[in-house]
Amino acid sequence: MPGSELGQLRSDGTRLPSFYSPRPEAQSTSHNDGDVERADFSLSAPTPVSATPEDGGDASRDTFPQASTPLTQPPPNSLLSPAFTPPATPGTTTPSHAGAAVPREPRGIPVDSSIPTGGCGTKQPRLLETLPEVECIVRARIPTTTGAEMFLHLYTNNVDNKEHLAIVFGGNIRSQSLDAVREGETEMDRLVRGAYTGRLFPGRTTSGLAAAVPNNQDATSGSTQGPPLVRIHSECYTGETVWSARCDCGEQLDEAARLMSLPSNKAGGIIIYLRQEGRGIGLGEKLKAYNLQDLGSDTVEANLLLRHPADARSYGLATAMLRDLGQSEVRLLTNNPDKIRAVEGPHREVVVRERVAMVPLSWKGRGGFRAPEVEGYLKTKIEKMGHMLDMASLPR
Ligand SMILES: Nc1nc2c(ncn2[C@@H]2O[C@H](COP(=O)(O)OP(=O)(O)OP(=O)(O)O)[C@@H](O)[C@H]2O)c(=O)[nH]1
16 A cells, blocks of 8 residues: 555554654565675784783783784683684784874875775775665754754665664765655655755745755855765764773764864765674673773784674675765775775775874874773774874874
């Protein structure tokens, strides 16, 4: 029954307006997380750090072992996670990036993942041949506490049941799947699901999509604005919601939003917010990893001890969402070389033209916060995951 014409029949027999949401149903899918491509960022197995009081496994000591030897003994059963994910082998080298002064405005460094010297590391993530299918089902304007405004886009997809998000700054970036006309829908349906141009106001009755401007074009001058700033952000409940000083995730999210809302940023910005908590291992496993970190492991070792890869994330959904938002070239806010390649997709469906470094604010003397935990977290990212940050620029 075309719901938009007849409305939905309630259990008491009355009809609901056509734009009322259907009852939630479990999404049937033949896929699961394991079907999505995994960027193979696993690292060589580290030395398991002793976690017993007898061995000096004390939360207050330096959490960085000096030597790294292969993991020969399986971890005790009590540490094993239910899903066995074997650690893989390739190692990384410490990056030799010089610590350049970081300007307040986002300045990009040109990158080219098609050549070995292109500033994107050397590892090749394993990507699926085809991108997942994504659909933006609703968007809404969010005025923020900073005064900036953004449009929150909620996506569904054909590989998991999670609500991945795109946070869009600037009025000229549009979702093709959201704007597409749905069979039988009314103008009110379109307004309610956010498929309109301009702004909503009391009494508005038409979506006005005929007047839509192409992505990244200035409505008044018609001139293109170049690639937008993009951040691919992975969910971090601890860093974003409960003020954890173990990582800089909350600060990075805020800083990305700030940069994207600068008046000088005419090309707009997109934060793709992926629900891959704890680098893809989930919150429960991440909390176990935190306990292992307090027992002396670094962030990579803790994942491996729990039988997870150092990084279990994938980025195909981000690539597909960027394509849906009309983007084929981006300026990517990241220090992570592997993310650049992975976001580009199997056939470089999205090309990263520039990388914009995310330097912790406290390193730049611009606020932020300092804690031994976040410094350990960043040190491990640099030394074991090849992140393009210079530890030498950490203020002493
Ligand atoms: N397993 C694990 N995950 C963590 C830990 N600390 C933070 N995370 C997760 O790491 C992810 C943060 O990664 P991103 O902000 O995308 O950063 P990145 O890919 O490492 O690199 P950048 O783009 O340079 O920031 C989030 O999913 C966090 O939940 C940790 O100690 N262990």
